[in-house]
Amino acid sequence: MSRVVYLQAASGAAGDMFLAALIDAGMPFGMLEERLRRLALPHWSMRPRRVVRGAISATWLQVETIPEQVQRGLPEIRELICAADLGTAVESRALAMFEQLGHAEAGIHGVPLEKVHFHEVGAADAILDLVGAAVGIEWLDAAEITVSPINVGSGHADTAHGRLPIPAPATLALVTSAGAPIYSGDESIELLTPTGAVILTSIADRFGAIPAMRPTAYGYGAGSANLVIPNVLRVVIGNNLTASGTDSVVVLETNVDDASGEVLGFAAERCLAAGALDVWMVPIQMKKFRPGTALHVICQPEKAAEIENVIFTETGTLGIRRRSLERRILDRRVWTVETQFGSIRIKSAADANLISPEYEDVRRAALAHQRPIAEVMRAARQTAESTGENERHPAS
Known part of the structure; x- marks a missing residue:
């Protein structure tokens, strides 16, 4: 069986609430803090x-x-994240969230992406929230x-840009781009922050009711305010x-003959x-016997439009072919083994004799012990x- 996750945002979301919910559900706080200390x-x-x-016991993450x-x-945030040795998956996820926020801010203020200056979102606590969220997603x-x-709240909020309506312009741009369903209750307060919005919209495979699952863990991440609702x-x-x-x-395909390997590699990332x-x-x-490259991408149907925009933007191609296919997949299990090089996660197919160590864990252990990666x-x-x-860890 595969692991599924449901996030219920009846009181909106913020970056610290997301982290607190995962900690409440069992994510080791020490692991999170150790990764963030690299920044x-x-x-x-x-x-x-x-x-x-609201009568619910929850975890509140106090960040100072x-x-x-x-x-x-x-550019400054990219440099900060890339210098931290966070691991490829965490680094890519964190950078993608900041770029998503940057595009929203650039559209609102009418400035190029690289000229956007983050205010609240560029502060240390917001960076900790988003990089921490990338660690949590991993x-x-x-x-x-x-x-x-998502409950976005109502009224107005005082920000670095002045007094703004709720949802804040960046928040509204993010949920609109993702097609996220939102609503407002009686609470005259900002419930969905830009950091909360970028986390939820970037990780959601779909929006809706709780999926059919056998729950194994749950957690509550508290906001700082006491409201009528929890x-x-x-x-x-x-x-x-x-x-x-x-x-x-969905399989996306395009042929490119005027992009370097570096550009195509960045597009793939x-x-x-x-x-x-x-x-x-x-x-x-x-045609005309020019050498080129065929770029192929597999994605969930819900992600196709967003990824098409990435391909158009990064490669300069003028057309993308799209095919809908059915694939067969095996249930996977994930568990952790203790080796002489430390803890390493293992993935295996439940219906086949296939075992694969998690690359990021192996890479980290090989670097820490200065041993060949093949040995680890x-x-x-x-x-x-x-x-x-x-x-073994329960099926996930």
Whole structure:
């Protein structure tokens, strides 16, 4: 069975609420803090606390930072994240969220993306929220994430741009671009922040009701305000109960003859960050015998439009072919083995004798112990093969 996640945003969402919900559901706080300490940010502290919001016991993440005079733009944030050795998946996810926010801000203020200066979102606490969210998404390792309709709040909020209507312009741009369903209750307060909006819209495979699942964990992440309704973001983690075997995917294809390998590689990275399931390139011969490259992308139907925009923007192609296909998939299991090089996650197919150590874990261990990656991979595989099924992590 595959792991599915449901996020219920009846009281909106913010970056710290998302992190608190995952911590409440079992994400190790020490692991999160260790990854965030790699960022070259001024003195900050983060502490999960137990609170009650509307009779619901929840985790509130208390984040304290020192005031900064610096205003960070996208180039500065890219440099900060890329220098932190966060791992490829976390780095790509965090950069994609900041770029998504940047596009929203650029459209609102009518300036080029690289000229956008983040205000609240460029502050240290917001950077911790979004990079932390990328770490949390990696920890979830979900096959599908569903987000409920989102309560955005109502009224006005005081921001660095002045007094703005709720939802804030950047928030509205993000939910509109993602096609996210929103509503407003009686609470005259901002419930969905730009950081909360970019997290939910970037990770949602679909919006709607809770999917059929067998719950294995849940958590409540508290907001700072006490409201009439419980001010919490709820996460439910479970195993998919729908029959495994097949699902529908979209294959996007385009031929390019005027882009360098570096440009195509960057386009592939952007596609993966946007949610592509797989990306590959094939050298081809085009008309007039020009050498070219065929770019292929597999994605979920809900992600096709967003990824098409990435391909158009990054490659300069004028056309993309789209095919809808059915694929057969095997249920996967994920568990952790302890090796002489540390903890390494293992993935295996439930219906086949296939075992694959998680590359990022193997890479990190090989660098930490200065051993060949093949040696670490072999040790992880041997340990996994000798591990009994009863010791493995539940199907996810």
